[in-house]
Amino acid sequence: MPPAIVARTRGVIFDFYGTLVRMVAPLPPDHASVFERHGLGAQGARWGDQWSVGPADGEEHAAHSSSEQAYHAWELERLKARARGCGVPAEQLDGLAADLDAATKDMRLAVYEDVRSTLADLRRRGQTVALCSNWFWDLDGAVAAVGLTGLFDVVVTSAQAGARKPHPLIYRTVLKSCGLRAEEALFVGDAWGPDVEGPLAAGMRAAHLCRPDAAVDFGEAPPLRDGAARITSLPALTALL
Structure with missing residues (x-):
């Protein structure tokens, strides 16, 4: 991933499920x-x-x-x-x-091992750290349940924003809440459309997270586009800041 992708960022916006957390047993009732x-x-x-x-x-x-x-x-x-x-x-x-x-909604979630250290490091570096997820109304409750309260400056859920990624409205909402211009933000997530194509269309840069132990199997990753990079773990972000 070329250093330019995060060289001018003032804020990093994360997807939630598949990027920061995964589902663990017991799974939701069928x-x-x-x-x-x-x-x-x-x-x-x-x-x-x-x-x-x-x-x-x-x-x-x-x-x-x-x-x-x-x-x-x-x-x-x-x-x-x-x-x-x-x-x-x-x-x-x-x-x-x-x-x-x-x-x-009866999901048991666990945080990936590289999440807390990465979020803390970004905050130490003065980055605005945000969460932007296609989720139910109480995203704050889900964040609290996995012990990540206090690690985000902004939390935006599609339920409250009025649209789901990759609709432009949710990106405008999170950028406005962060006080960032689109070109100052890096969006990080595991889903190509919502977390890469949508942010790119909104003027942000994007990091496509392809974990070896991915929570969702999206199949073969599409070829990268200008403004996007591909990483396999979150520490790759802070190494480039």
Whole structure:
């Protein structure tokens, strides 16, 4: 990675899942098991991928992000609409959606070993350190649960920003919150579209993190573009600062 990628940065913005944390056992309950508990095994067989029930990457939902209550109501309505399409009776929709929502968010997370030292080093160097994630409303709670409270100057979750990466709105939100111009920021993450292409389009530089023990298998990494670099661990960032 050429030193120029971070030579003029005043702030480093990190993705959360797959970049700083990974899922560990016990894993979230399978959605099929939630349907079974409600006596809806046949409908559960039509449900499909349980990780595709939330907003899609790049989706804008500002109208639903006015408050935590409004956003959570929208999350439940999405689940009920999909369950209704799978044949779930109307009288069971509310209870099923609440349990599916809880199951989706019942994740045990662990911090990668290189995270705390890297974040602390960046802060010692005077960098603004931010978090920008496609996540539920309470990203601060997830940060606290893994012991990273106090290591970020800014925390931005898509639920509150009103759009998911790689929508431009979430990048504008995090840059404004950091007090940074796009060219002063380096975005670091493991997902090519949300963490590399999106930030590049927003005028930032990007570091594509490809850990040997990646939390998500994205397949073969795409060829690098101008303004992007590829790293296999976080210490590579501070070594170039």
